Amino acid sequence: MGIDGAYPLLFVIWLVPLAGAIVNWAFGPQLKRSATIIGSAAIGIPFVATLMAWNAATQSSGAAVGAHQNLFSWMPGFDFGLLLDPLSLIWALIITGVGFLIHAYSVGYMWSDSAIARFFAYMNFFVFAMLTLVLSDNFVGLLVGWGLVGLASYFLIGFWFFKPVAVAAARKAFVINVVGDVAIMFAIFMMFAKIGSITFANVFAHVGALDGWLFWTCLFLFIGAAAKSAQIPLHTWLPDAMEGPTPVSALIHAATMVTAGVYLVARCWPLWNASHSAQLLVGTIGGLTALAGALLGIAQWDIKRILAYSTMSQIGYMIMGVGVGAYQAGVAHFFTHAFFKACLFLGAGIVIHELADEQDIRRMGGMRSRAPVAFFAMFAAVLAISGFPGFAGFFSKDQVVFGALEHGHPWLYAVGIVTAGITAYYMFRLFFVTFFGTYRGDVDPEHEPARGESHAPAWIMALPVAILGIFSVIAGYAMIGSNPPWSRLFAHTFPSENLPPVAIGEGWTTAILFVVMAAGIAIAYARYATPVALANAPARLRLESERMPAVLVRLFYFDDVIDWLFVKPSLALGRFFGSWFDPDFIDGAVRGLVTLSTELAAVVRYFQNGLLRSYALIVVFGAACFAIYYALQGTVR
């Protein structure tokens, strides 16, 4: 049974989170902690509705999913509607499903925060905005969602608005994302001008009408995707965004919002399929981002920043996948990544909570016994992100990397393999340094302030982490075997291609991937988890931080270059215009004009001096002039 035509549940999926946000925002001061129930229910209900849609869509093979609902005409020529097809369904499933688990976790994590109702209002609003993004049937609706998720992200990064660092991070994230927003706007101009419509269906049916503009449309759409999905060089906001509460990092800056770029490219596959230069560009940027994120992950000490760079790197994989044309693989990696990355963040949140907001892994260690649930769940997730066979990330990463080879990009394939090794290394580095050895910090385990203040039961945070840990193992099995639900769902979504066979088979590339990954784990083990390393951990970690290459510590100088190229010149220009050019030059010219006219007035005033004799003189002078004039005229004639 498929889903077709109008589908009333769409409104439940789309609007219930908004209702939750409004209630929590308007009645927050009265609701206090009851807001957690409303906030979680507002995501749980759409999740159930989405599950029903998923069941209907995957029950039989060859099922069609294409629920469509017209809404209203926003402006002449700009018609809004909702669309639930396999692609938006899979996103909606993650947004509401993982979103619900993270909301439940937040009940415990934010329990002692006095602004908990505001937190849930923002979180619900985010889910609404993200659903707007993925359920829109047109580019402007998508852009509205695109901007609103940016706003939710801004609110939540700066949730603790009394912290100047958080405020600055929120602003940076917002401004960089506006760069992406206006780029998508420009792509819309081109589509509207050449095709005359902004709905996906019309645009994709008339890709040919874009002719010379096709590459530029793709390019500008991708700038938008890159800003949202933290692709080079627009990624610098993502690590800073970790200033927000940890559940925010898990939901927005790992599982859902930052994958919007992947959604956009996958959604616009007819555009990309028609432009090979655009495919090459996107694939290359994705590959580079995967590599750069992984390299930067090596050099970080803040547990959330390591995870932020790993997010950037994994989204690089997804972008590479959808960029080269392996759309299903890219989307699959989004699906598995949502589980294991949310699991990693929430597990890290438990550790951070346990250690009174300590985030530096050098001052952790031995957390295995103090946070056992986080330990086991994160172990599964670390294996999954590394691509260990049998774990969720393995299936999808293998598909992406092989997809790059299949579509004729051996270099991107090589980058994907190398990155997989680095990923295994830095993720196990995080895992070993955090959970093994002995505790190196100074938070007294007997008197934990964090646990003491929070009266929420511990299971409310542990359970979502455990569930996500389980999914980090099993999520990949939705896409293997004969006729799995995944293939049934995406049977008709993406183009089927007949690709030429590659020199080495998929079995071999999987083996290569495994060897490289195992090497990464082995190096991490040798450096951080051997008995010798554990015994001298403090000294060794100190030494490592001192010897860290500057290029990694300074994050490949991206921030500095952006600062020098854009921020500093803009401010200098503003100061030049504002403090000299405007008041002195332009207004100076105006004042000069005023002075000139007063001077002229003074000259004229000289003759109006009230003296009868001088008037008489002027009259005589004038009469003389006339007389001379007529006399001369007479002679000439």
Next chain:
Amino acid sequence: MALVLILLPILAGCALFALPRGDRLWSRVIGCAVAALTFELPLLVGNDGAFAVRWLSRPFTASLHFAWSGVSLWLVLLLALCTFCAIVATNVAQTRTLIALLLLLEGTMMGVFTARDILAFALFWDLMLIPPFFALVEWGTHRETAWRFLIYNFSGGLTLLLATAAFGILSGSTDVIGSTHQFAGSWAPWIFAGFAFAFAVKTPLWPLHTWMPATYADSPPPMVAVISAVQSKAGLYGFIVIALPCLRTAMADWRWLIIALALVSLLYGAFIALTQTDTKRIVAYSSLSHLGLIVLAIASFNPVALQGAVVYIVAHGLFSAALFLILGYMEEREETRSISKLGGIGANNPKLAGAFTIAALAALGLPGLAGFAGEIVILTGVFKAGYLWPALIALVPIVIASAYMLRLLQDAINGPVIATLPQRRDLTFAEALAVAPLLAALLFIGIYPHAILTAVLR
């Protein structure tokens, strides 16, 4: 009926001077009632409500002809709404006098927006400069600012009058607004230049803007809310209803110059707003930038862009009125306008912070609020008209706008609470009531901008 819109506020404004100097209650009640009536009247009466009498027969025919329809209607509604909000928010030493000036301003501007005759338009154009002038004299810190405002804008009024006279003599009648009358000929470029100068000063358009920052910074907040929100639109309105239809060919000849000046305004205002420290000056320069976008839309001669321009005119009116009122509240509470001294207000003033956030987000073009609807439709039209580079360049100020608006917003309401600032209570009922309709309208138009066009296109 249109005459009522003009005379009622003017007469009420004059009548307020009969009240005792220190009166607060009655002047507010009367002011609010009059503003509310002028808002309701066009909605109740429906389209047009024309009034016309012959005024002049030689050397050209002119009428006192007033009506509302299309763009006029929205400006009339915007003006009435902003006046209402400004009167509710008025809280100065001489409430009565300021409310009286606001009513006089409303009446004279109603004349500008409903005039169907260019001569009547020009007459009210000059009259509408008087109330802000007296407000600047009374409440401003520098007498010079008031004179600068008056003389600069009167010089525009002078060229407007000269152009009107020339137009009337050469075409026989000035009763042409809203008709399909087109004027061409050797004098057309000069007449257009006369109109354009007046409109460009009032909007303002770079480089004729230097009267504006000081005026906006120095006027009392309710007055600046109305002049930035509505009076600045008089120039744009003039471009739309006089220059665009009546002097089409002349304007088409000048369009590259206008587009260039609009783009310079867009960028120039944005860059300056990025570095100013006075809260009102930041919004003043942002206005320069935002209004450049509307001029760009008009000069592109594209119907889609023009639809966007109308939406953006209303949107800008709403958010700039809200912003200036809120900045006024903040100045009153914290006794400073310097953002380097402000900070942490949001912690104890959540309502103020919430209202400020919505207004600032609308100003920076957040999707879902009115500003975005105007921006994207304008630029879609500009691009469709073939102006690739102007459309691309106009995107840059949108990015900068997010930077300066967030700087203004965050530096004021976020960060740690500053102990040296006075700690006052959150928005009062009247203060909240004054901005609530503006913010609600921003949200409504953002979600359903089509509502504005259905009336305009009719």
